[in-house]
Amino acid sequence: MKRYIIYLLLMFSICQSGFSQTTELKGRVSDDAGIPLPGAFVKLADSTYSAICNESGEFSLQAPAGTYTLLVSYIGMESQEIEITLPMEERLEIQLTSQSLDLASVEVVSTGYQQIPKERATGSFAFLDEELVQRKVGANVLERLGDVTSGLIFNQGPQAANDPISIRGRSTIFSNTQPLIIVDNFPYDGPMENINPNDVASITVLKDAAAASIWGARAGNGVIVITTHRGGESQPLQVSFNSNVTISQPRDLFYMPQMSIPDFIGIEKQLFEKNFYRSTENNANKPKLSPVVETLIALRDGKITQAVADARLTDYAQSDIRRDIESYYLRPSVAQQYALSLRGGGKVHSYHLSLGYDRSDADIVVNPSNRWTLSGGNQWKLLEGKLEAGLDLNFARQESSSRTALPNGYAYESLTDEAGNPTGIIQNYNTRYIESVKGQGLLDWNYVPLNEIGKLDNSTEAYDFRVSPYLKWNITPDLNLGVYYQYWSNQAAGRNRNSQELFYNRDLINKYTQKDEQGNLSYPVPIGDVLDVSENNSFSHTFRPQMTYAKVFSGVNFLNVLAGAEIKDRQGVGFSDRFYGYRDDLGSSVPVDWISRFPMYYNPGSQVSILSAQSHSGFTDRFISYYANIGYDYAHRYFLSLSARKDQSNIFGVESNQRGVPLWSVGGGWIVSEEKFASGANMPFLKFRATYGYSGNVDKSLSSDVTAQFVNFQFYDVLPQMRAAVLVNPPNPDLRWEKVQMTNLALDWETQNGFFAGSLEYYSKHASDLLGEYSVPSSSGKSSFTGNFAETQTRGVDLSMQVKWLRNSFHWSTNVLYSHLKEEVLDFEKEPTVNNLLGSAFLAAPYPVVGRPLYGIYTYEWAGLSPDTGNPRGFLDGEASEDYRELSRAATIENLQYHGSARPTSFGAIRNDFSFKGFSLSVNISYRLGYYYKRRSIDYYTLLRGEIGHGDFDNRWQQPGDEEFTQIPSLPASADSRRNSFYSNSGALVEKGDHIRLNDIRFSYSFSKVNMPWLPFRTAQLYTYGNNLGILWKASDDALDPDYQLSRPLRSFALGLKLDF
């Protein structure tokens, strides 16, 4: 610790040297559009006096009085020579023009600590400018990265639950999988939904060690840096307004194929005849049975005639609850977005202010949500630029409510009767029981879903607030010290009131109702509403002192040093509570007895206490970090970067020496095209880059001590007053941070006039000390143990290219993104079990096998259907076999069939942009290649236990010969879990996932005052945007989308208008 302080002190002491004998020249370099050119090189000819522009494009230079020629240069720009005489009072404003008129605008990537012109960077950055960020329409900012960011993929399917976004694969197994998100220089603590995408000026994705290691122990999964709009210096007031409406299809209940209802009724009849329902029918808990089974019971018991029964069954065969849900509950969802922003600035003060409102109405009727965002900021330059200060305020309010829930019923239940009136469906208890208690004075125990539409009172409301002031002191032209601070707070509250109009409420009261010997009823759960409330409050303080030093030595050596420390404290507390007998109009509730156990009305043998639903939570996240970054640039051709960071955090119980981990990186770059020998070549820009280094990752849920947790009281506990604790973690004194080592090699190029530009990067990520969980014998007291013992490796290539085919009045350019990666587990001490692997296709947790990617598709090898019985078969000693027990016994990790990665090994997108006059068209086509997935199919085991099955049932094997055209086994005589589990884990269900998708299309028309002077605004853009437009090609003939196996990807269309004043 002390060592670091001294280290920092040394760094600050560099600023002691004086510059008293010289005069100062100040200026600002920008491109022809007025956009600052950070990193532009300024030099007094025939001298060693030189400077490099800072992130605002400003420079200042100390030199003796006299007359000089000032040389100003910047890669991709025409150099300028200006005659000046020092001393000079006013600030120089220098504008450079592009070498080729069409060179891509200067990309200034942000690491969150500093802005670096991309041309000077050694690391791997993917940069999205404002146009690309604003290309998509929607309320979520992260979604805008999809299929326009090289190396970044949105994972799909069940396995994506824990890691929606992967940057260059996944470098962890059980720890945090998500990239670190930085908003305006600070790690963002709030929910991403609170960022208004209209405020975003650019997004930089940091992919390699040189880019990310400055973020240290949290950067192992990559870093996404979001920069919002700021008012520019000397910029006249700009007002923009953007508004759009997006309409999406409602969910498709018929997407997952379902067996025909008459077939299912047939199965229920069969099961009934075999007395399958007998034990449920007699069960003391009065569990529900389907309408068909109830009809058959009534017929058996002589309660109805054969004719009535037949009529009912015919009715059921023609009903489908999905149709009713579709017509009464679903509609296209509508999202509206409005955003207004103002920004501008003078010499001393600049400002921005923006207001956003988003509203969406979900595809289920009356479930609206909305968001307000307000952000504003001021920057000042005082004392002739010696002191800079700023203050940003951000506020977001998010509200969502659920007034309707989709009902859950048997496949053929109807929500209305013949006359079209709402009718009840079966819920929790069987109809015989509900009928039998009529007239006992209970609340209505029927569930009529249509009567509950709009009756839920369930809402959440969250406020998010950030304030970030800073102060920067430019001690000398080369050296500045800054202090940056951010306070963040978030208050989220939930409220769910279940009124008596809801079955849930009436059921709860009825269940607990007590009847005395005279038949009088009493209500341990009092009559009235049930109100659940929850509240979560969190806040963080981040404080960061930082110094930067930038100086040119001997005219060609440019040194840039950044060093600082960061301390962060993030804390949160939350609770939830429940009130019974609540009256919303009076705001009063009734106390209940949580300790006594009450016999249930429907089954006195079942005694439970009243659920208190109280809980408390709290967390503390603390970091202390030290970081430094040194950039060295020689003659604009050679670049060297070094960075280091040490993080310490409050990982529980780890000895302090293991808490911290030093992470570092080194990188180099060489602009070949700047070399004299290359001056004749037809390549205005060619650059090599290479970096190497480490970043980290951590799982704070583990501990080196044995830990326990108090057990929450459950309503079925017999001793609810008992304070009991359960052991959670076995001790692990060797716990440490995960480490990701990254190597990146890259080539950037651009041909004459920017016709063909791109970059090709090769990387290798080697993650070690990964936390992994493995099974241990139960005799140890635990069934699994987590420690730092796994290792993975990812190697890959990211290619991004742009071709500008036409640049006349008709513009046509093509952007190609291609990423290929190979992920491999190098070491994992304990192998998963065969069942782990077989089941893993539908699970979020990875089951690592050495030599394979983290997510793979494993199956029993498929030997086809038996031609005689239609039974599924596997291979046992090379012979087709139906001995499922043996097949499962004989399976080993080695003899399971490994099909390949469950995640795309190649992916990317091809985007074509066209424009002509005011019209623009942008079409993005994405592709995913080299992976497999497991289809769902008929589950005979659950079918024969009375649950409706998959549509594959209709195409099953029914008679010898069918095996020629179907792989779907025959219906077995009885529920056979082994046969079923063999089939569902067999190779018969594996499909190739490769596909090409028409992602989205944006079409717009822009009006400009330049062409139409009568316009009341500067520019206006009318745009439409279509998303999820469909699959163009796929390798498998599965009817469903490979990436969306459970529900259809919903198509949406948006129409919007953007005005700039």
Added chain:
Amino acid sequence: MKAIKNRFLLLIASLGLISCEGFLDEKPEKSILVPQTVEDVRALLDYYTNLNDNALADFILADDWVTEDANWESLSPWEQNTYLWKQQVFEPSERSTDYTKLYRKIFTANVSLEVLEGLGIGAEVRSLRGEALFIRALAYFQLSQLFLPSPMLGGDEIKLPVKLNPNVNESSQWWPVSKVLIQVEQDLVEAFELVGSSSQFKNRPNKQVVKAVLARLYLYEERWEDALNAANYILEQGTVSLLDYHEMDSTAAYPFSLFNSEVMYYGITSSFSVTASSATYINPDLMGKYEEGDLRKPLFFTESGEKHLFKGSYNGDYNLFTGISLPEMYLSGAEALVRMDRVQDGLDLMAILAEKRYQSMDFWDGNLSKNPLDLVLEERQKELVFRGTRWMDMKRLHALGELDDVPTREIADQNYQLTGSDKLYLILPSYELELENN
């Protein structure tokens, strides 16, 4: 300028100070508890939803019950196999929930013992140590009943993993039943010295509860005199009292209440598909043994067609009570006495219980013509039906050669007999063996 600079440096230096004063020592989650104090151990040992939850296999193996084909079909494969008294019951990649549950209890006990080591020798520390020893001993005893043969039949080549400390990384020792039961006895004897003579809640053991388990152990080891002494200890204390079944309401859905006066130690076995199923019938042979005038018949059972379902749980609901109750002590004491040829003493003891169980003593006296040992054993089976002790009794009687009629179960027109596994134990899950060998 210098002054500001100095202040700035001071600020940075203060960052270091904060870290030194525990800034990074705060725990990341409020709910994390590192067990260190007496209260913490108290809470660990009060985790009754695990510690007082008993193995389901004991129930499935017992011949107290039968089921029909359709219901058997709906059981999970290991339950089906266990029902048919197979020896290898677990699927190749399956863990046994019972096995896991029992070792989790042992782990909790071992952790508690370790934490207590550093907490001195106060009264509460001593009694908690006793409780932990008791929990560990009971769990090993139950494991040995399921996974090891009877100690009276030899079979020392069959072993069980044993751990007496909480170190997860240390591999287990493999002990045969003789050695396991020596440890069990040792722990129980020490626990008896340490625990209090009464406990506030019935999920916690006290001296009588420890003695009750010792009585079971001695019966299991055919140490009749020790068993008698242990049972007598409880009977002499007189702090728990017998329920008078004359006063119970047989029309109630569940006539007995939780923690009634006979309950010494809470225990539960619950499984929706097995114990709570409406197709879990009383073995008709056993049903036939309840004679006229036996008050237990209407209190314990309810008719379902021609078959009988159980409603006599001391938990007062459909969960089975498998803890320790007072009548067991009368029965154990009486059995020991009869086996020690103190027949009259044994029958006298039985009569105390019978008075509370038969409509009048005339009905009981009619029984006295039977062989006294048979009478005591039959009463034991009838009294402790669905209480989780039958499997232990079956193993004892089998070792003694007294299990006259070989228990038989029928599924899909096929008969399965208990003798299918001569030494009456389950083979450890092969998955566990695989992990142990790794």
